[in-house]
Amino acid sequence: MGFREQLQEVCRKVEGAVACSLMGVDGIEVDTHLTEGGEVDFRTLLVEYSGILHSAREAAAANQAGTVSEISISTDKLVAVARVVSSEYFMIIALTPDGNFGKARYYLRVTAPKLLAEL
């Protein structure tokens, strides 16, 4: 299964998923599966969120708090969960606020090694 199919599969399995992406930590997208348009400009938001992931990694490293593996950001319109795939890449899923957060975390965790194997 290629990147796109893996991302699509995650969206299919997680209730409320609107998009799933594989991103470089520099904010450059490798591939994205979008399930619907929605009112949020997901691609621009992803670039901003990748900056936040970068800040969190630096903050954790500077405070001997270990290596960041996952970040989630919930707003009243969108829930985003990002999981680190490697030092250079992460995957991120966006859900509606009533989406299945636990399942999103689970499928990111199991899919990240599969994407890593193809990078």
Added chain:
Amino acid sequence: MGFREQLQEVCRKVEGAVACSLMGVDGIEVDTHLTEGGEVDFRTLLVEYSGILHSAREAAAANQAGTVSEISISTDKLVAVARVVSSEYFMIIALTPDGNFGKARYYLRVTAPKLLAEL
């Protein structure tokens, strides 16, 4: 119940909790309950994480992604979940990586309005 007792109660109820704080969004601590020392300098990390919360709020607002209600950052040493209490304050709990993430989210959600009522 005062701030400290509320924070202590959250730590008592959530397995793996090491600390719970009420913070200003400017990174200034209102009150903290620490259950143990641990190897992570929790207070310094809090200041950094409050900066991340600030960045996430700006990113979400700039992209019409709504108002941030919750952020979590997981590393191999520490899981932190922050919940917005008001535009000026947030509460944050730190857990061991095997701590109960779902319960942490739940108790932040139910405790935030109680803290707000006392602010």
